[in-house]
Each structure stands twice: as C-alpha cells, then as structure tokens.
Amino acid sequence: MSIPVLAARDIHKSYGRGATRFDALKGVSVDIQQGESVAIVGKSGSGKSTLMHLLALLDNPTTGSVELSGRDASGLSGRVVNQTRNETFGFVFQQFFLTPNTSVLDNVTLPLQIAGIGGAERKRRGMAVLEQLDLADKARNKATDLSGGQKQRVVIARALVNNPSVIFADEPTGNLDSATGKVVEDILFSLQEEKGITLIIVTHDEDLAARCDRRVYIRDGLITDSLHAVPAATAATIATAQEVRA
Amino acid sequence: MNAFDLIRSAVKNSLRSKTRTILTVLSIFIGAFTLTLTSGVGTGINQYIDTTVASIGADDVITVTKAAEDGTDGPVEYDPTAVAVDSPNSPPGAPGFSLIALTTDDLDSIGAIDGVLSVQPQLSVSPDYVQVADGTAYEANVGSFIPGMELDLAAGAEPDAASSDYEVAVPVSFVTPLGFTDDAAALGAMLTLAITDVTGTQSELRATIVGVSEEGLAGSTAFTANKVLTEALYDAQSGGLSESSKDSYAQAVVRFDPTGAEADLTTLKSDLSDLGYTGTTVEDQIGSFKAVIDGIVLVLNAFAVIALLAAGFGIVNTLLMSVQERTREIGLMKAMGLGGGKIFGLFSLEAVFIGLMGSALGVGVGMLAGMGANAVLADTLLADLPGLTLVAFDPAALATIILVVMGLAFLAGTIPALRAARQDPIESLRYE
Structure with missing residues (x-):
C-alpha cells in the first residue's frame, strides 16, 4: 500500500482547560490515499469539522500527529505549512467567502496572488480554470452579482486554480438547492476522476456521502464506522449489501 | 504575495x-x-x-570691543582710561557705558590671535547731510559695507569693497525725496555727502549711487558706503584731531574663517576674552x-x-x-x-x-x-x-x-x- 497523502495518527483535540475542557476528538486515526474521495460524516458537534481543520493543517492536534505524505506536519515550519496549504490544498466552504466588489477573476486568482505569482500569469491561469467551469463570460462580473450555484462554481475554481492535489470541501452543497447542489457535486467528482484530485468532503448529507469512495462516520469525537463503497462491477455479485465493512 | x-x-x-x-x-x-x-x-x-x-553684517565677522572689567555686581569703579576722550569713534553720548577705546596696539594684539584673518577698526562717520545735485539736503546715517555682508537690494548692486571709486547704496525711502522717479533712476547718479570736522570745517564728498537697499527689520535706513568712501569720510571728519584720538576706536571688526568648526569660533572668542576683549558675532546678536x-x-x-x-x-x-x-x-x-x-x-x-x-x-x-x-x-x-x-x-x-x-x-x-x-x-x- 502506498504512503497516504494525509494521515491522522491517534489525534486528540481539546479546547479549554479544567472544568470547561471540551474534547472535540478523542483518538482518531485515518489514512487518506492520493486520488481517493472520502466523506467525513457526522452531526454538528461530532468533531468532523475539527478533524478536517487538523488534516488541512489549519490547527494543531493536542496529541497525536498529522502526517503529510508520511512526514509529521508538526515538524514543519509555519512558512512551509502556509506554502503547503497554498499549493497543495484547495478549499471549498459552505459559505462562499467571496470578496465583495471584486471581480470573479480576482477572487479566483487569490491563491495565486498569495503565492506571489505575477499578474499576467495569474490572469492566464484564472481564465483557464474559469473556462473549465463555464464561467469565462462572468470573469469581469462582481462576485456578489452571481447566483448561488455560480458562486459555488467560482469557489471551486478558486480551489482549483493552484492545481492542488487535495480539495477540502466543508458542506459544499449545504447552501444550494438540490438541482444546483447536484451540478456542484458532479463537478467535484469529475475532478477526482479526471485529475486524480483527492477529495475530502465534510457533510451530514447521506446522499452526497454515498457518492464518495469511502465514508468515515464520526460521533462524539470518535470514528464509529468506516465504509467503502463497492465498485459497480462487484456490486452485482453481492446481492444484499451495497457496502462492505472496512 | x-x-x-x-x-x-x-x-x-x-x-x-x-x-x-x-x-x-x-x-x-x-x-x-x-x-x-x-x-x-x-x-x-x-x-x-x-x-x-x-544685511547687518557678514557671517565671518566678529565685532570686538574692549569692555571694562565688570567682574562684580554693583557699581563700577571709575577708570580714568575708560573714556575715549574726544574720539569720534566713541559711542554717541553713553554715560555710564564705559567702553575703553581700542588703540592701534590693541588692533595689533588682536591681529596676532590664532584664527584671526584680518582686523579692521570700525570707523563711525556721521555726515551732516546728503544731497543730489541742488535738491533738498537730508540728514542721514552712513554705515560701512563689510565684504561678505549682503544687502537686501531693491535695485542695482552692492557697493564694491575693492573699488577705489566712492560708491554708495541709498535706502529705498530716500529715492523719491532725493528727486528720483524710481529706484532704477537713482543708479549711476552722484550723491553729495557733507561732513564737518571738530574744528567746524565742512567738506563735501561725491559718491556714485550703485544700489538701492530695502529697509529691513534691523532698520537699514542707513546709507551704505564702500571702504574707500568710509575712509575718506573718516579722514574728513577727523581733521583737527590729535593722532592718538584719531587712532582710537570703539570697535574693531575681526574676520575669521567661517567654514571652520564651531569649536574654532569658541576658541577664538575665549582667546579674545583672555586678552580682555569682547567678541560678538552677528549670530550672537540675532540668535x-x-x-x-x-x-x-x-x-x-x-x-x-x-x-x-x-x-x-x-x-x-x-x-x-x-x-x-x-x-x-x-x-x-x-x-x-x-x-x-x-x-x-x-x-x-x-x-x-x-x-x-x-x-x-x-x-x-x-x-x-x-x-x-x-x-x-x-x-x-x-x-x-x-x-x-x-x-x-x-x-x-x-x-x-x-x-x-x-x-x-x-x-x-x-x-x-x-x-x-x-x-x-x-x-x-x-x-x-
């Protein structure tokens, strides 16, 4: 088995101390392989967002470690962590977090601007990714003037513009009606298939989770279940269940 | 970014x-x-x-006086030498202001101080009147032009210190009274200066007007004469005086190197005070x-x-x-x-x-x-x-x-x- 692109090794995360201490994660281990799509499923307060933040190197675990391609992330300097988040990860949030009064193109190229890439190159790459998501004609529009589905596509374009190997999506369809939500899902999964991008989706939507290669159920800070989706070919041979226990 | x-x-x-x-x-x-x-x-x-x-004076000049010993508070003792007897250079009517006249010996010893480039007695001349052609005569003060001094000119040029001709700059307020239509018209005209010596003989000198000076804050309502004119006026004024009276002065003008360090000036001043003289720069006066x-x-x-x-x-x-x-x-x-x-x-x-x-x-x-x-x-x-x-x-x-x-x-x-x-x-x- 190859080295997982991201791995959690028995991570604990607690907030506060003494009587107000709250344990968000109580020993979670998970391996995520390159090109895989993983759904982290749980109710609000289950610790699923905390797990995503730790995997995305936005936060440090209280104990345990997060490994990035086999290397312990706690040993990395702040600059390398920032660079990794900028170049290796893409983020799609439930809320769009688009900068108002700024053009779609400028919003999409924000990660490139942060990386310090020059204006002409930024424009070229931004337009290429907008083309890919059928938003090229909206490049000059103000980001706030778009519909919900268009905004989420802009957000995906922004997550994609740096050619990341991992995309973190926190409730990517939570704010969308089911029809546009379906379109956004299709885009995300086609990216996984076509470009081999690893998808880590945090959701409480069972239908969305079911489309992922793997579902990790989390409850009260612990992984309660981990299910692998059965490839379509073998599904026929197992008549009773569509999933097998991991 | x-x-x-x-x-x-x-x-x-x-x-x-x-x-x-x-x-x-x-x-x-x-x-x-x-x-x-x-x-x-x-x-x-x-x-x-x-x-x-x-316009008052150059920045490389120290005015030197010989001050009476004034180390103590209270009344100053009478010093028979403290009065510059019948010297034309004594400050006009200054009772109680005891100033010892500088003699040629003093000038020599000042000149010997390290850092002194030159020493010149300050000649004080008071003409009776000034007049252009046969126009009205006016009372006037005449100051000497020290090289390095800059006049705030309304027209013309500063009197040439090196020139052997008599040259003078007139204050702007005298232009019209002296009968000129404007500042420029005054330039090149001849000004007559009359001066009387102690014996009562009045003599007249004629100088070319080369400039018109603005009236500054420090009241430059004086006529500014160049060196030769000042000396000529002084000679005319000193007629009938004894040699020692003529050669005693209230002040001397010492020139130093203005580009030197501030410390040099301080040393120069302390050297002067060691010898019993007081040196004042323009800077001191206006500072x-x-x-x-x-x-x-x-x-x-x-x-x-x-x-x-x-x-x-x-x-x-x-x-x-x-x-x-x-x-x-x-x-x-x-x-x-x-x-x-x-x-x-x-x-x-x-x-x-x-x-x-x-x-x-x-x-x-x-x-x-x-x-x-x-x-x-x-x-x-x-x-x-x-x-x-x-x-x-x-x-x-x-x-x-x-x-x-x-x-x-x-x-x-x-x-x-x-x-x-x-x-x-x-x-x-x-x-x-």
Whole structure:
C-alpha cells in the first residue's frame, strides 16, 4: 500500500482547560490515499469539522500527529505549512467567502496572488480554470452579482486554480438547492476522476456521502464506522449489501 | 504575495469603504494643513531674519570691543582710561557705558590671535547731510559695507569693497525725496555727502549711487558706503584731531574663517576674552531673536501635532472596523497560506496610505492657503515690511511633515494590523 497523502495518527483535540475542557476528538486515526474521495460524516458537534481543520493543517492536534505524505506536519515550519496549504490544498466552504466588489477573476486568482505569482500569469491561469467551469463570460462580473450555484462554481475554481492535489470541501452543497447542489457535486467528482484530485468532503448529507469512495462516520469525537463503497462491477455479485465493512 | 500586490491590495482595500476613509483622511488633513502653515510661518520669518542678518553684517565677522572689567555686581569703579576722550569713534553720548577705546596696539594684539584673518577698526562717520545735485539736503546715517555682508537690494548692486571709486547704496525711502522717479533712476547718479570736522570745517564728498537697499527689520535706513568712501569720510571728519584720538576706536571688526568648526569660533572668542576683549558675532546678536521665533513656532507646531494625534486614533478606529468587517476574508487568506506578517503588512500599508492621502492633501492645500495669505497680507498688514514672505515653504520641511504623518499612521495602524495578523483562521471562518 502506498504512503497516504494525509494521515491522522491517534489525534486528540481539546479546547479549554479544567472544568470547561471540551474534547472535540478523542483518538482518531485515518489514512487518506492520493486520488481517493472520502466523506467525513457526522452531526454538528461530532468533531468532523475539527478533524478536517487538523488534516488541512489549519490547527494543531493536542496529541497525536498529522502526517503529510508520511512526514509529521508538526515538524514543519509555519512558512512551509502556509506554502503547503497554498499549493497543495484547495478549499471549498459552505459559505462562499467571496470578496465583495471584486471581480470573479480576482477572487479566483487569490491563491495565486498569495503565492506571489505575477499578474499576467495569474490572469492566464484564472481564465483557464474559469473556462473549465463555464464561467469565462462572468470573469469581469462582481462576485456578489452571481447566483448561488455560480458562486459555488467560482469557489471551486478558486480551489482549483493552484492545481492542488487535495480539495477540502466543508458542506459544499449545504447552501444550494438540490438541482444546483447536484451540478456542484458532479463537478467535484469529475475532478477526482479526471485529475486524480483527492477529495475530502465534510457533510451530514447521506446522499452526497454515498457518492464518495469511502465514508468515515464520526460521533462524539470518535470514528464509529468506516465504509467503502463497492465498485459497480462487484456490486452485482453481492446481492444484499451495497457496502462492505472496512 | 509580492510587494506590488501588497501595496495594490492595501490601496484598493482603503478605497473600499469610501465614506469612512474620506472622514479619516479629513481628520489627518486638518492636522497636516495646520502643521504646514505653522512650519511655513516659521520658515518665512526665519528666512526674513536671515536676509536681515545678512544685511547687518557678514557671517565671518566678529565685532570686538574692549569692555571694562565688570567682574562684580554693583557699581563700577571709575577708570580714568575708560573714556575715549574726544574720539569720534566713541559711542554717541553713553554715560555710564564705559567702553575703553581700542588703540592701534590693541588692533595689533588682536591681529596676532590664532584664527584671526584680518582686523579692521570700525570707523563711525556721521555726515551732516546728503544731497543730489541742488535738491533738498537730508540728514542721514552712513554705515560701512563689510565684504561678505549682503544687502537686501531693491535695485542695482552692492557697493564694491575693492573699488577705489566712492560708491554708495541709498535706502529705498530716500529715492523719491532725493528727486528720483524710481529706484532704477537713482543708479549711476552722484550723491553729495557733507561732513564737518571738530574744528567746524565742512567738506563735501561725491559718491556714485550703485544700489538701492530695502529697509529691513534691523532698520537699514542707513546709507551704505564702500571702504574707500568710509575712509575718506573718516579722514574728513577727523581733521583737527590729535593722532592718538584719531587712532582710537570703539570697535574693531575681526574676520575669521567661517567654514571652520564651531569649536574654532569658541576658541577664538575665549582667546579674545583672555586678552580682555569682547567678541560678538552677528549670530550672537540675532540668535536670541531667532530663539523666540523658534519657540513660538514650536508651540504652534505642538498644537498641530495634537490634532494629528487625534487623527491617529481615527485611523485606529477606521482600521479596527475594517478588520472586523473583513474577518472572513482575513481567515480565508490565512487558510490559503498567507502568512501573518503579510496580513500585518496589508493593514499597516493601508494605514500608511490613508496617512499619505491626508498629509499630501493637507500639505497641498496648506501651501495654496499660505500663498493666498501671502498675496493678501503683502499689500495690507505687512506692507510696511517689504521683503517679508510670511509663509514660506521649505521642501525638506514639507517632506518631513508627510513622512512624519505617514509614520504616525503606521504606528496607529499597528494595533489593528496586529489584531488581523493574529486572527485564527478557523475562528474567522466559523459560521452558524
């Protein structure tokens, strides 16, 4: 088995101390392989967002470690962590977090601007990714003037513009009606298939989770279940269940 | 994020909330405007003093007198030698002002002091009248032109110290009374100076008018004669005096190297006082006057700085609001890998840009207002002080104002910028 692109090794995360201490994660281990799509499923307060933040190197675990391609992330300097988040990860949030009064193109190229890439190159790459998501004609529009589905596509374009190997999506369809939500899902999964991008989706939507290669159920800070989706070919041979226990 | 993008983003962000930014810029504008005007007045008055000083005397000259021993408080003992008997150079009627006349021996010993380039007795001449052709005769004071001294000229040139012809500059107030239509008409005309010696014999000298001098603060209503003319007047005035009387002087003029260090001048002065002489430079005479002006300007500037401090709090407030509003954006940028240092830079640059706008506007409008005030005042309130530009601008001082305001804005911006830089991206991106 190859080295997982991201791995959690028995991570604990607690907030506060003494009587107000709250344990968000109580020993979670998970391996995520390159090109895989993983759904982290749980109710609000289950610790699923905390797990995503730790995997995305936005936060440090209280104990345990997060490994990035086999290397312990706690040993990395702040600059390398920032660079990794900028170049290796893409983020799609439930809320769009688009900068108002700024053009779609400028919003999409924000990660490139942060990386310090020059204006002409930024424009070229931004337009290429907008083309890919059928938003090229909206490049000059103000980001706030778009519909919900268009905004989420802009957000995906922004997550994609740096050619990341991992995309973190926190409730990517939570704010969308089911029809546009379906379109956004299709885009995300086609990216996984076509470009081999690893998808880590945090959701409480069972239908969305079911489309992922793997579902990790989390409850009260612990992984309660981990299910692998059965490839379509073998599904026929197992008549009773569509999933097998991991 | 590279430096160019950082600046561009900061400028763009500061213009995002226009009303708020404009109000903050206005508060800085008021401070910078006031500071521009107060420092402009300081510069203007000091420039005026400088030109006036230059017309009083050269900057490489020490006036030397031989002061009576005055080591003790209380009444000064009578010193029979302290009165310059019948010397024409004694200060006019100065009872109780005991000044020992300088003799040729004194001049020699002063000349021997290290650092003294030359020593000349100051000749004091008082002509009876001045007159052009057969016009009206007027009483007048005549001063000697010391090389290095700069006259504030309305027309013509300064009397030539090296010339062997008699040359004189007339004060501008004498131009019309002497019968000339304007300043230029006076140039080249012959001026008659009449002087009487102790025996009562009046002699006349004729000098060419080479310049017309402005009346300065220090009342340059005197005619300015060149060296040969002064000496000729002195000779005419000293007719009938004994040699010793003629060769005793109230003051001598010592020239030194003005490019030397300040310490050289101090040494020179202490050498003079060791020998019992008192040396005073033009700087000494006018220095206290300038100190008063500087003090007043400093107080005025302090008021402007107080206004700027208030504006600084305005910047803090504006940027704190901006940080608050853009919490999500900051969180997103941090999640995408923008370091805290760059976030700090983004907000402090925004503060500096607001400071730049306010100060540039303040300085610009301040200059316009100053020039306007000059134009109005020159013909009304300050018409009696020709040559005074009340508000003058020194580019270095203006640049300093802009830089100081930008520095202040930067300092004010550090509080919100630090808050933004320390923001936790997870907290910032939390919803529900």
